[in-house]
Amino acid sequence: MMRLFICTICTFFGVLTAAQAQEKFSGENYVLVIHGGAGSMSPNRIKGEVEAAYVAKLTEALKAGYAKIKNGESSVEAVIAAIEVMEDSPLFNAGKGAVFTHNGKNELDASIMDGKTRMAGAVAGITTVKNPIKAARAVMEKSGHVMLTGKGAEIFAESAGLEIVSPEYFWTQHRWDALQKILKRDSTKVELDHDEKQTFVPTVKNLDEKYGTVGAVARDKNGNLAAGTSTGGMMNKKYGRVGDSPIIGAGNYANDQVAISCTGWGEFFIRTAAAYNVSAQMKHLNRSVQEAAQKAIDEIGELGGTGGIIALDKDGKVAVPYNTKGMYRGAVKANGEIEVAIF
Amino acid sequence: MMRLFICTICTFFGVLTAAQAQEKFSGENYVLVIHGGAGSMSPNRIKGEVEAAYVAKLTEALKAGYAKIKNGESSVEAVIAAIEVMEDSPLFNAGKGAVFTHNGKNELDASIMDGKTRMAGAVAGITTVKNPIKAARAVMEKSGHVMLTGKGAEIFAESAGLEIVSPEYFWTQHRWDALQKILKRDSTKVELDHDEKQTFVPTVKNLDEKYGTVGAVARDKNGNLAAGTSTGGMMNKKYGRVGDSPIIGAGNYANDQVAISCTGWGEFFIRTAAAYNVSAQMKHLNRSVQEAAQKAIDEIGELGGTGGIIALDKDGKVAVPYNTKGMYRGAVKANGEIEVAIF
Numbered sequence: 001m002m003r004l005f006i007c008t009i010c011t012f013f014g015v016l017t018a019a020q021a022q023e024k025f026s027g028e029n030y031v032l033v034i035h036g037g038a039g040s041m042s043p044n045r046i047k048g049e050v051e052a053a054y055v056a057k058l059t060e061a062l063k064a065g066y067a068k069i070k071n072g073e074s075s076v077e078a079v080i081a082a083i084e085v086m087e088d089s090p091l092f093n094a095g096k097g098a099v100f101t102h103n104g105k106n107e108l109d110a111s112i113m114d115g116k117t118r119m120a121g122a123v124a125g126i127t128t129v130k131n132p133i134k135a136a137r138a139v140m141e142k143s144g145h146v147m148l149t150g151k152g153a154e155i156f157a158e159s160a161g162l163e164i165v166s167p168e169y170f171w172t173q174h175r176w177d178a179l180q181k182i183l184k185r186d187s188t189k190v191e192l193d194h195d196e197k198q199t200f201v202p203t204v205k206n207l208d209e210k211y212g213t214v215g216a217v218a219r220d221k222n223g224n225l226a227a228g229t230s231t232g233g234m235m236n237k238k239y240g241r242v243g244d245s246p247i248i249g250a251g252n253y254a255n256d257q258v259a260i261s262c263t264g265w266g267e268f269f270i271r272t273a274a275a276y277n278v279s280a281q282m283k284h285l286n287r288s289v290q291e292a293a294q295k296a297i298d299e300i301g302e303l304g305g306t307g308g309i310i311a312l313d314k315d316g317k318v319a320v321p322y323n324t325k326g327m328y329r330g331a332v333k334a335n336g337e338i339e340v341a342i343f
Numbered sequence: 344m345m346r347l348f349i350c351t352i353c354t355f356f357g358v359l360t361a362a363q364a365q366e367k368f369s370g371e372n373y374v375l376v377i378h379g380g381a382g383s384m385s386p387n388r389i390k391g392e393v394e395a396a397y398v399a400k401l402t403e404a405l406k407a408g409y410a411k412i413k414n415g416e417s418s419v420e421a422v423i424a425a426i427e428v429m430e431d432s433p434l435f436n437a438g439k440g441a442v443f444t445h446n447g448k449n450e451l452d453a454s455i456m457d458g459k460t461r462m463a464g465a466v467a468g469i470t471t472v473k474n475p476i477k478a479a480r481a482v483m484e485k486s487g488h489v490m491l492t493g494k495g496a497e498i499f500a501e502s503a504g505l506e507i508v509s510p511e512y513f514w515t516q517h518r519w520d521a522l523q524k525i526l527k528r529d530s531t532k533v534e535l536d537h538d539e540k541q542t543f544v545p546t547v548k549n550l551d552e553k554y555g556t557v558g559a560v561a562r563d564k565n566g567n568l569a570a571g572t573s574t575g576g577m578m579n580k581k582y583g584r585v586g587d588s589p590i591i592g593a594g595n596y597a598n599d600q601v602a603i604s605c606t607g608w609g610e611f612f613i614r615t616a617a618a619y620n621v622s623a624q625m626k627h628l629n630r631s632v633q634e635a636a637q638k639a640i641d642e643i644g645e646l647g648g649t650g651g652i653i654a655l656d657k658d659g660k661v662a663v664p665y666n667t668k669g670m671y672r673g674a675v676k677a678n679g680e681i682e683v684a685i686f
Binding site for chain 1: 456461462463467468486487488489490491492493494495496498499581582583584585586590591592593596609610613614615616619620623624627628646
């Protein structure tokens with residue numbers, strides 16, 4: 001039987017302390033945890049129908065992944081199934097809902113890692129593969145490599161039999177409008193600064209509209225772990241910028257002890273090797289998944305970065321720390337009990 | 344006064360044990376360590392004039408970096424200076440000496456990290472920037488990002504004032520001949536296998552001709568560390584493959600405790616987050632730089648990977664472990680004493 005608990009009460013209290021956020025996903029026996037991005041989304045905006053839409057889609061993703069686990073399939077299958085649901089939704093900055101680059105394109109990144117074998121796959125800067133997480137998986141399983149980029153990655157994905165779409169598939173009105181708004185503001189800023197050569201440097205102020213990622217970590221009936229991450233990257237990004245999502249060790253990592261997926265200001269997650277950081281603390285210091293993940297987020301915060309981490313260990317313990325106002329997230333236990341939360 | 348010791352005696356004895364290799368660069372007070380790639384180069388081929396050419400160029404790179412350190416400049420400046428010498432030489436698989444992709448192009452990757460600030464920069468898949476390590480530095484210092492890729496990275500590098508060359512600048516006869524040889528062999532293999540759709544999966548057998556990277560780690564008069572890595576990637580690579588060299592945490596890492604640069608079968612260095620792995624062991628387990636770097640290489644070996652690591656800690660201690668037949672490498676101490684070795 002599948003039970004559904006929606007933790008929306010927190011929206012009345014605004015930002016939670018890290019401990020409070022952690023308490024919502026506690027105990028053991030978790031088999032799948034997902035996120036749909038961390039940011040300073042406002043409880044004033046994410047409410048009513050909007051909140052219901054996010055909760056419904058996160059629940060659908062959890063159910064899709066859970067079905068694989070329950071059916072005895074691998075953690076890799078569960079991660080793919082959950083992420084595919086979020087990639088196919090315009091709600092999240094991944095797949096269909098990807099933000100636009102400065103040049104009005106959608107450039108997608110994704111990665112996956114199988115904790116049992118420590119095999120990994122990633123794609124960066126692709127524009128024509130409907131589900132980037134499947135491209136990452138094909139890289140892992142069929143290419144002999146870990147990371148493929150750009151046009152080459154697209155050719156490989158097509159040769160691997162993946163569904164190819166026109167780049168226009170990723171066009172959505174709300175992301176387009178968001179880009180136009182930010183382009184207008186940036187052009188004003190350049191004019192004011194009298195410095196046409198300046199490059200865009202993200203600040204804490206404008207991050208909220210720019211970041212977002214989806215991810216999943218799973219533990220199958222054999223106790224094997226897997227982690228996946230998929231993103232549309234940073235809104236208005238230039239110069240082929242790649243964040244942490246397709247970087248194994250930064251935005252994604254899995255071994256036989258823990259699986260980790262990250263979301264947030266990618267540059268800081270790369271500089272601190274955030275995902276591997278969680279694993280290293282657990283391996284070397286015997287830290288719990290909660291303590292290790294929290295310390296990884298704290299380290300990012302000390303450098304000035306923001307974001308969130310989901311981590312699931314071999315015993316089914318889970319951690320979901322973040323230092324933003326909220327993180328779209330959900331988890332399901334072995335008995336099918338589902339939890340979903342945003343704030 | 345600068346003294347020069349060339350450790351060539353080892354070429355008479357073939358492969359060294361890890362401990363023997365380590366002994367050649369021992370003690371403390373090192374300020375700069377470089378590598379020019381690890382592989383199963385044969386002492387029968389790397390001798391006489393060929394060996395002399397490598398030794399001379401490694402020595403030139405060490406002198407260029409040492410001059411910066413001696414002059415009171417930063418470890419970042421020293422790393423750039425040393426790597427620039429190797430990028431400008433056709434001897435190494437980086438910059439001018441880059442190997443060719445399957446399609447007959449030269450696609451270059453590089454990264455740099457400043458240990459003091461943990462700021463980092465990387466470029467992947469660029470074809471027109473004369474010195475990719477300088478592009479990585481420009482990303483670190485001027486872009487607000489960590490990683491830029493492809494055409495976008497080239498546009499950024501040009502806007503940052505870097506020297507742009509025609510892609511033909513990277514064409515060299517010996518690399519072209521090597522590609523033709525491997526293409527011929529691969530086409531034979533495809534014919535024999537009756538499987539035209541197979542993708543190229545590297546095997547230990549054909550790695551030697553395919554890999555190579557240059558790197559440098561430095562410690563300046565203020566005790567600040569930096570690490571840089573630059574490569575032409577894997578010969579005959581397809582599909583926009585990116586290895587560990589531009590991946591912060593995998594092929595490159597630096598903080599206030601240690602600076603690391605890697606070379607070898609990049610996929611394994613990504614899967615084990617090799618560079619960060621060295622740092623994490625030192626931080627969490629108080630392991631020496633020698634023990635940590637050796638264990639990182641051992642972990643790669645256990646997965647079936649090969650390569651080498653150079654690492655320099657805050658006290659000037661150095662480690663140069665590798666599990667290949669040889670690694671082009673060199674080091675200089677604060678007093679200017681230079682050591683160079685291959686086997």
